[in-house]
Amino acid sequence: MSTFADKTFTPPELIRNFCIIAHIDHGKSTLADRMLQITGVVDPRLMRAQYLDRMDIERERGITIKAQNVRLPWQIAEKPHVLHMIDTPGHVDFTYEVSRALEACEGAVLLVDAAQGIEAQTLANLYLALENDLAVIPVLNKIDLPAADPDKYAKEIAHIVGCDPDEVLRVSAKTGFGVKELLDEVVLKVPPPVGDADAPARAMIFDSVYDTYRGVVTYIRVVDGKITPRERIKMMSTGAVHEILEVGIISPEPKASVGLGVGEVGYLITGVKDVRQSKVGDTVTSERKGATEPLAGYREPRPMVYSGLYPVDGSDYPELREALDKLQLNDAALTYEPETSAALGFGFRCGFLGLLHLEITRDRLEREFGLDLISTAPNVVYRVVMEDGAVHTVTNPSDWPDGKMADIFEPVTKCTIIAPSDYIGAIMELCQSKRGQLGGMDYLSEDRVELRYTMPLGEIIFDFFDNLKSRTRGYASLDYEESGEQSSELVKVDILLQGEAVDAFSAICHKDSAYGYGTRMASKLRELIPRQQFEIPIQAAIGSRVIARENIRAIRKDVLAKCYGGDITRKRKLLEKQKVGKKRMKMVGRVEVPQEAFVAALSTDDDKKKK
């Protein structure tokens, strides 16, 4: 539907740029949908749930992975305003993308479920918004729910934001109650963008998305000057120059425009085919008479978590490569390079922003490309300093150096955990077991507490979140951000079958948890590997020191099938069938390990079930 907002070069004083900060399930997408409807940009008949979440996985998991943005018309006192709503990614792995989305705004709607209160990630993003001097509009959602306790949570939010509880708006995104008032409040409270229209063009990229038909679509916020389709642009981080094929706005379908002016948010298409050529945080300027100073805050995407991905069927390796190539077009943070595992064959060592990023990527590879994958236990990046001064960066336990080490560094994070105060003891116990250092604790309200820890990232990506959820009956929420590195006593634990190390099972862990990992893996494998003609010792070892052992007893008898009567055909065919079954086994030295054993040993699913 067309509105006055379809025309660009709106005077900055009539523009409001804002985002919505919310926890998963607190109703951000529903609120966004309602805003599309109330402002009239979407025909009610075409409305579908969670309009802005494009990927199936996003809709299924109810989370936003890639930010979207939309231009909305809103009249207040008969004065037409243009609102740019920037939808932020809702997960801890995408903190950097969130920070860029916030950078593109002057205001933030803090959306909190009136039955649950604020969660850790929301709090972390709120702090980020406050640091960026964004105007914060606190809102309680789902006030129509029977379990809603708006008074309690209004107090909690007011305490955190530093406002009066009466200033906390109350809406129901589902029914639309209070949404008009919220839009009015955005116009009143969010300051208009400020920029120099006559200065050389500077626009910040806050997202870029690969589209099969159009190539990379880059989302930008113009800070100074203007971007028009007739000129060539330059990416300031690389100096790369591109023709502009199209500039436009989203409302919420893309609409080409004559350009974008100061404070405006929209997209541009240059015909590049790879999002890595259009990086989030980078500054776009004009090729001729362009800006010399980029906008602050650009950072190269850096993988934090690594895992090996292997096709279950080795012949799928070329398909896996092709699928990763395709995914990378749309995911600048995904890295991969070929690696070979003695146990798993050919695969890729992939780098991810975090665990969720890993899971989503794996999901997409399996679902969209029909691949069956084994992923090795995730690990972080270690820096190992040898006594001779050599420094190794280790992204794969197999590359752990031999020889005398002077120091080992691992990445650490600052964690925020919010939970009902009943669980303080359980959380502290867990964090301590994961080498967490308590940094501070605050009561958000009478019965809800915020705990701040410094904790190694390697501990968080293992099974920390599942543990936290189970110990707090799902009430705790977690946020973390990277916070440098620390020196730690780390060791590589190898798992040996018949004396031969299985690279896929090696792990780097703290020396105090090495024994736990070793015994757990050894006893798991004893259950998973079938008995064979010889005894199979399973050992967990640090270097040459064995820390745990199990034994798979030799099989004493296989079927002594009757071999009388003349039906030799049946017996031969049975033998042939068994041989085909054997081919699906992976050989580790002389030990036959069923594919399922790798999958089961490397997954933490059974741990979850036990709890």
Add this chain to the structure above:
Amino acid sequence: MPSALPAGDPAPADGSLPPSALAGLGSRPFGVYVHVPFCATRCGYCDFNTYTAGELGTSASPQSWLEGLRAELDLAARVLGTPPRADTVFVGGGTPSLLGADGLADVLAAVRSSFGLSPGAEVTTESNPESTSAEFFAGIRDAGYTRVSLGMQSAARHVLRVLDRKHTPGRPVDAAREARAAGFEHVNLDLIYGTPGETADDLKASLDAVYSAGVDHVSAYALIVEEGTALSRKIDRGVLPMPDDDVLADKYEQIDAAMTAQGMPWYEVSNWATDDAARCAHNLLYWRGHDWWGAGPGAHSHVGGLRWWNAKHPARYADVLAKGESPAAGRELLTADDRRVERVLLELRLRDGLPLDVLDPDGQAEAKLAADDGLLEPDALAGGRCVLTDRGRLLADAVVHRLT
């Protein structure tokens, strides 16, 4: 429930064999197997091709079966061109002794008239102890049988009950003595071990009973739970426990030790005999890949690399033969590779072992590793033969996997 036939190629209605199969016929030992598909009752563990009178009703009878058998043996003689004389005859089942001494005499007469017997031919019939008597043994001895194989299974009453066997624990030993008294030098007792509830003492009692019977041959088979049998359903329902492989291994070792101590060393993985003359020549013919014609419903044959199998149901078997057609339901012509695999599969089970040069280079290398693992005799291997060790016998199938 009888188990299914293998999948194969269609067999020609005239029963003709390709020239490649017929080449060299008569230069190799030749045997005749006759399948008697009748039992008084069905045992819960058995998946053989056998039927009770109740199951057959009027669709087939021992009379229609015997007519069919004669027709098939005539057809055999015809399609083989110059039929070789039988070096061995084996009447199995089912329960051949249900035919009585006269019926078995008719069967052997039919084999004689179609093929003739070689001098000193081994002629065996299986028998159930409860359907035999001194007169029965005298009768079949007169008819020309030279060997009797008795289904003893166990000397423990509770084990026989689980197996649905009808005879009393003492009857097999008495029957073996009667057979020997009737002039049979070669008597075999069949044992089944590992039946749920069978203790080491029960097995010892069975082995003692075998010894007291004075037979020259013993076959002992681990109880195998075959799909579709009453036993398998009882195990699925949890009424009986599944035999444990480690327990089966213990029992095999117990049997082998007792047999060896009784002067009956093993000559095939599941067979023990006092001396070479006591070995079952007919079974050796299977294991050595020689030629035999299997007559009767569901019987399998092998001639010169061609395997085929007959229609299973006695009614169908009799009907097809009444029309003058071959009862073969399917067949397969073995490739050179199939024949090599079969040689490994079968000859490795023999104490005489398998010539090393039957194996491909990978298999030969693997044989050395298997010897290092204690599965093949190193001395025999040095002499160019693969012979299983005591431990290797229990893992024969795994060794076959490695060598093929």
